[in-house]
Amino acid sequence: MNMQPKRITPILNVTSIQESFSWFEKLGWEKSWAWGDPPDFGGICAGSCEIFLCENAQGGRGRSAIAETFGPAGNDAEDKGVWILIWVDDVDDIHRRCMDRGLEVTWPPTDMPWNVREMHVRHPDGHVFRISKQIEEE
Numbered sequence: 001m002n003m004q005p006k007r008i009t010p011i012l013n014v015t016s017i018q019e020s021f022s023w024f025e026k027l028g029w030e031k032s033w034a035w036g037d038p039p040d041f042g043g044i045c046a047g048s049c050e051i052f053l054c055e056n057a058q059g060g061r062g063r064s065a066i067a068e069t070f071g072p073a074g075n076d077a078e079d080k081g082v083w084i085l086i087w088v089d090d091v092d093d094i095h096r097r098c099m100d101r102g103l104e105v106t107w108p109p110t111d112m113p114w115n116v117r118e119m120h121v122r123h124p125d126g127h128v129f130r131i132s133k134q135i136e137e138e
Helices: 017-027 091-100
Strands: 011-014 030-036 039-046 049-055 083-087 104-112 116-122 128-134
Touching: 011 017, 017 030, 017 039, 017 049, 017 091, 091 104, 091 116, 091 128
Parallel strands: 011 049, 083 128
Antiparallel strands: 030 039, 039 049, 104 116, 116 128
């Protein structure tokens, strides 16, 4: 019998849950809950999607010094955090939001050969978010 998942929720190891809540709010997500006193575990949501954040536990993290995650000057194996692909309606709008809020964009919106318009934004703990939209074939 095949597994029939109902939902998948990534858990990211973060240095500071409070700073991560603020970072994700800049990206357009909302803090949905926090647990502990002081909080060291919590969740952020955007629409029906959710990511859990765990301060100093549950997984790895590690930010590289490389400025780009793709391309000739980049290396997609250097960051030791989690890579998550997020499908959106407008990559360029998300890019503008990231730039306006001072988030680290490590790959600008680019039409990729696999029919996806994609950009990357890096969390301070090395987690990389591939923000993508399928390119309609003509």
